[in-house]
Amino acid sequence: MRHLRVLCAIADAGSVRKAALRLGMSQPSLTTQLRRIENAIGGRLFTRERTGSRPTALGRSVLCRARPIVAEMAALVSEARSAAALAGGARLRIGSTASRAVAGWVRRLRERYPGAETGIHIDVSANSLLQTVADGQVDVAFVHEPEGFPLRFPPGVEQHVLIDREPQFIALPQTHPQAGRRVVDMADLADDQWIVDFTADGEWAATRRAFATAGLNPRMVHVPDNTTAAALIAGGEAVSVCQPVSQQRQGMVIRPLRDDPLAVRLLLACRSDSPSAAEVGGLHADLMAAYAEVAWASPAYRWWLLRHGSPLLPPPEGGPAPSGADGPPEHVLAAVPGRLRAARRPAPHTTAPGVPRARGGG
Template structure:
């Protein structure tokens, strides 16, 4: 494993917090995951960085050396990012869109729509399962726009100088193997899935807690939850290992079906974010409009969602006389 900047940030966070537990809270990760990451970093550096005691952790001699270098390197990189961001925001003859997003089809659909709207634009993308990381990249100027999301009405991620606007709100569907006994049903009650194991993609929002709460309201506790990437999630569902949780815009996929839940116990709010002072109003209007068009196009790629929308769309108001 090669040492990366994120590893130096982790080491500094542990030293500043004085304990792995507090550092895990500050970083928004589970304490066992942070401990495992620290062990990998220590193996890469060839020695122990922290001595663990009853009252927390203390840097070893090697740890002090690494921390001394980190205190020089990290501010220098931050300054470089800020300068690069200022340069990137300088008006250029050719439009450039640096887009970020989480998993799912919406990011690709937005690229397609922008290519139609601004044919000469240069578009680059990057993805992360972490909404907080995407928000950080926006704040640092490494992205122009980010597609992220929140569970239900939870607050958007990131700093106060970021602006978030709603693209759309989707119900959360369940994903079943095509041969599952309930796969032929048009709609499922969450309680009917009480005996299943579950799978979803990772995230650092409140979705896991909201899902557990929805299960509790249905009278059960989930047996197991696999957090994995999208391809592995589809595989686990297809072979019958688990029932998946997915956004309703998840495209139809061979071997699996997606179905809505009675009463829509879980929803997902798609958001578009940008830095408050970095974007012109006209650019924001273009990207936001294309993001909403992209969502509408993606939604029709799932037959179950199309059916659900037809049943739940509010009726048109009567014509005026």
């Protein structure tokens, strides 16, 4: 590897003298080393000219093979050092917008890096999180990007897609006339008061666009606190857009919206020059596993995934076999793992547990 680096350095510098300066060697020492390399190969690799050193035909052939090897070795050393730093007690700082997947992600990261201290930073603003990544305050961030309203990625921050399109669901009071339906039309919620968090980047704009497309102008209320929002919904005072992995609380139900008018893209972000960039494959895999875990634990989302034949989220190993009203079509069942295809399909016209079926339900 040392000899290959020497050849690349001479070619990149354009002369033995400049290459010696870059390598921290004397020019005579580098010249002697080059001659030894040429003797071992059996031919001249560079020609000396007044303007410097140029590769011969043999030299160009050797360099074509040498450069990828040198680059791969440099990447290997960088990744190994990053892994060693994390495993050796370093601090891993993760950021996220609100998501039930974070707890499972942290658990998996602690298993992957048992000696690393894991810090957590939660922010309602995805753009603020991306800036903390750019500033080096957070190593990696899990963010939600509303469809049609791109986030602002600072220079040097790279993105890795977790889920290209996650549908957004609706949280309803359990006593709501639409609570018994499997799928809810936005038009049937026109007379309801909607909870929206105006501080979440793009959430209000995306919701307003969906209202305009449906020809609706419902009443809005700004509630940034999840506890208060849940109490208002359970008390029959409002409805709210929610993540499909949201936990269904007492007094409320969670349902998909017909035709999925609202969606977000789930992204993992990190600085391209940070140690976490070399570890992004493992960080992404752990987050994906955590997301799949909470996705398949949600009855409404599990039903939606099977209904749409999503190959994105295989059920976690050892997890419960999904089930849903009316069952997925046969071509959808063929796309999911075999042990799910073997599961018995429920009887037609089944409703969600504990929820009465409304007349003409969706």
